[in-house]
Amino acid sequence: MADELPRPEPKEIDEKLAIQLRHLAEDAVLRGxxxxxxxxxxxxxxxxxxxxxSYCWHPKLRILVGAAWWCQWWEKIEE
Ligand code: SF4
Known part of the structure; x- marks a missing residue:
C-alpha cells in the first residue's frame, strides 16, 4: 500500500503574503x-x-489583476 502524501497546506510565507496583499487591496479599494x-x-x-x-503598474499596486477588476486609482487612457 502506498504511503499517503501529506495534504498541502499554506506555509508561513503564504499567510504573510496573503495579509500583505489583502492590505494592498483594501488600500486600493480593489474589486473583482x-x-x-x-x-x-x-x-x-x-x-x-x-x-x-495583466500586470498593473500603478506604483501603489504592482500586482497581477483581472481585466474586469477595478480600483480607486483607475485612470482614463488619453487618446
Ligand atoms: S483600475 Fe487601474 S490602477 Fe486600479 S488595479 Fe486596475 S489597472 Fe491597476
Missing part, C-alpha cells in the same frame, strides 16, 4: 468587478489590454 464603464482593461495602468489577466 467593474465600476460602471471603468475596469482594469481600459485603465492607463493595465499593461496588456488584450489579456484577461
Amino acid at each position: 468587478n467593474p465600476y460602471g464603464e471603468e475596469q482594469c482593461s481600459n485603465c492607463l495602468f493595465y499593461m496588456n489590454p488584450d489579456n484577461k489577466l
Whole structure:
C-alpha cells in the first residue's frame, strides 16, 4: 500500500503574503468587478489590454489583476 502524501497546506510565507496583499487591496479599494464603464482593461495602468489577466503598474499596486477588476486609482487612457 502506498504511503499517503501529506495534504498541502499554506506555509508561513503564504499567510504573510496573503495579509500583505489583502492590505494592498483594501488600500486600493480593489474589486473583482467593474465600476460602471471603468475596469482594469481600459485603465492607463493595465499593461496588456488584450489579456484577461495583466500586470498593473500603478506604483501603489504592482500586482497581477483581472481585466474586469477595478480600483480607486483607475485612470482614463488619453487618446
Ligand atoms: S490602477 Fe486600479 S483600475 Fe487601474 S489597472 Fe491597476 S488595479 Fe486596475
